[in-house]
Amino acid sequence: MMTRDTRQLTTVQFKKHKAAYTVAGVTCFVLAVMFYFVYRSEGTTVGWAILLAGLLLSVYCFWNGYSDTVVLELSTEGIKYKQRCYPWDTLQSYAINVQDDGEGSFTYLVLNFKNAKVPLTIQLDWIDDEASIKQHMAIFAKAYEIEFDC
Structure with a gap:
């Protein structure tokens, strides 16, 4: 795989x-x-x-x-978010969505899982260095053969 x-x-x-x-x-x-x-x-x-x-x-x-709490972590085990780990083998595809509501734009990481009807949506705007999340997700997705949804 x-x-x-x-x-x-x-x-x-x-x-x-x-x-x-x-x-x-x-x-x-x-x-x-x-x-x-x-x-x-x-x-x-x-x-x-x-x-x-x-x-x-x-x-x-x-x-x-100013807390040093990790919000999002990408590792070989999977994606850790809110004290929960989502293994790479459960992930079907992912997307980076930018939504513009007229007053501003918001960036989301959308994770589509194989056995879930509703995707997990993570707002990236309040995360430090949100721009590099796209690059790091692409590296992990390529290694684990996970599709990128445009």
Whole structure:
């Protein structure tokens, strides 16, 4: 089934995109402070509640951005995503889809499995070095004879 010696394949790990999470954290903080000043005159609890929610969301974004958690891993065992491993022999084909919704574009890795009706879709926009995922997937797909769906 394999066309290459898979011992030459190295494990590739992808982590969360630090810059994206930092921007989201700063945005949450700025919006929280802004809405606090807008709503503080209507009642102290509304203003404080908005400020607290924004600060918690901001901390959550910073925490996620600077954690060293591996989000996606390609190895000889398979694709690891969200603490689950999908072996290469269960994968029928894959695709990289870019969807444009008018306000921005989003990139997805779509995995079609042999015995599954619904494909696994992984959003790549929040993953660091998302551009190299295409190259690494092509290398592993060629080694394990997995089709690329255009």
